[in-house]
Amino acid sequence: MTELFLSRKHQVMEIAAAHGLNPGAMNALLFLQPGEPCSMRTLADAWKCDASNVTWLVDRLEEHGLAERRPHPTDRRVRTVALTRKGTKTRAQIESKLFEAPASVRDLSEHDLETLDRILRKLAPSPETLS
Amino acid sequence: MTELFLSRKHQVMEIAAAHGLNPGAMNALLFLQPGEPCSMRTLADAWKCDASNVTWLVDRLEEHGLAERRPHPTDRRVRTVALTRKGTKTRAQIESKLFEAPASVRDLSEHDLETLDRILRKLAPSPETLS
DNA sequence: TATTGTTATACTCTATAACTATA
DNA sequence: TATAGTTATAGAGTATAACAATA
Numbered sequence: 531m532t533e534l535f536l537s538r539k540h541q542v543m544e545i546a547a548a549h550g551l552n553p554g555a556m557n558a559l560l561f562l563q564p565g566e567p568c569s570m571r572t573l574a575d576a577w578k579c580d581a582s583n584v585t586w587l588v589d590r591l592e593e594h595g596l597a598e599r600r601p602h603p604t605d606r607r608v609r610t611v612a613l614t615r616k617g618t619k620t621r622a623q624i625e626s627k628l629f630e631a632p633a634s635v636r637d638l639s640e641h642d643l644e645t646l647d648r649i650l651r652k653l654a655p656s657p658e659t660l661s
Numbered sequence: 662m663t664e665l666f667l668s669r670k671h672q673v674m675e676i677a678a679a680h681g682l683n684p685g686a687m688n689a690l691l692f693l694q695p696g697e698p699c700s701m702r703t704l705a706d707a708w709k710c711d712a713s714n715v716t717w718l719v720d721r722l723e724e725h726g727l728a729e730r731r732p733h734p735t736d737r738r739v740r741t742v743a744l745t746r747k748g749t750k751t752r753a754q755i756e757s758k759l760f761e762a763p764a765s766v767r768d769l770s771e772h773d774l775e776t777l778d779r780i781l782r783k784l785a786p787s788p789e790t791l792s
Numbered sequence: 793t794a795t796t797g798t799t800a801t802a803c804t805c806t807a808t809a810a811c812t813a814t815a
Numbered sequence: 816t817a818t819a820g821t822t823a824t825a826g827a828g829t830a831t832a833a834c835a836a837t838a
Contacts, residue, residue: 540709554805571819578671580807585821587805607814607819634784642780649773653765685828701797711830716798718828738796738837 545627549620554583555590556624559597564618567600567610596620676758680751685714686721687755690728695749698731698741727751 546556554577561576562568570588574581588611591597596617602608613621638646677687685708692707693699701719705712719742722728727748733739744752769777 552805569819581820582808582822583806602819605815605819609820632784638780638783642783645776646780649769649777652769652773653763683828702795705797712797713799713831714829733796736796736838740797 542628545624549624550594551590554579555587558584558587558591559613559617559621560625560628562597562611562613562617562621564613564621567612569602569608569610571608573611591617673759676755680755681725682721685710686718689715689718689722690744690748690752691756691759693728693742693744693748693752695744695752698743700733700739700741702739704742722748 542556543553546553549556551559557577558573561573570581570584573588574584577584588597588599591611592599595614597611597613599609600612602610635643673687674684677684680687682690688708689704692704701712701715704719705715708715719728719730722742723730725747726745728742728744730740731743733741766774
């Protein structure tokens with residue numbers, strides 16, 4: 531079990547490094563939704579980290595041209611963070627790598643996969659199935 | 662999915678902090694097997710980190726009285742790391758917390774649990790089932 | 793000559809505190 | 816007065832390089 535946990539950690543770090551990002555910045559990128567700019571404060575709450583750390587992480591994303599700060603339309607204190615075109619593309623690439631099924635899962639039979647899907651949905655209901 | 666990954670990360674950090682350990686030191690503790698001392702070099706390879714970092718992590722474990730350095734019986738260059746009695750006990754406590762089934766899993770029916778077990782065994786075969 | 797482990801040191805990531813600007 | 820974000824700074828954790836002891 532520890533093995534599995536650790537290998538996942540290393541896999542995540544490798545995917546991040548392949549794009550020149552640290553794991554924190556990669557998570558930041560994944561949290562941002564295309565076309566939905568997000569305030570720094572929201573990001574700090576979502577990532578359960580300090581606001582100053584968000585400043586640093588968003589700086590990293592901006593350096594890579596993946597995101598950009600924009601003024602908030604009504605509250606001039608707020609700066610929103612939006613994905614750039616490059617950021618949207620990179621985010622999609624990372625997501626597909628990160629959630630790609632490992633070989634052992636792809637080797638499961640169609641029947642096993644459907645059963646697995648049915649049971650796992652009980653563990654982590656998608657937003658659509660929540661009341 | 663990202664949510665799940667992050668919440669797991671925070672859970673792991675909380676369990677480590679409850680024992681005054683950082684996540685790295687906790688992983689170190691979990692890797693050590695009672696009655697099976699392990700060289701520093703082996704640990705560095707296992708955790709894919711630098712040897713100097715192992716020195717630091719084992720220092721943390723020794724400070725907490727969880728592990729101790731011992732000479733290698735034949736190679737005087739090598740220092741092995743062994744769990745103390747306290748380390749063995751703490752390790753067991755952490756392991757049970759870390760791998761405790763979440764409420765959503767405990768709520769599954771007996772039948773679903775058996776099915777899940779059958780399918781998951783195909784993904785991560787235990788050492789016994791490996792050829 | 794190669795390997796094990798440690799020390800000295802620097803770098804990355806994160807948090808705390810003080811600050812500016814808005815609300 | 817409270818909140819959003821930044822800057823300055825300190826701390827934890829990790830890596831690199833140089834070193835001593837041993838193989």
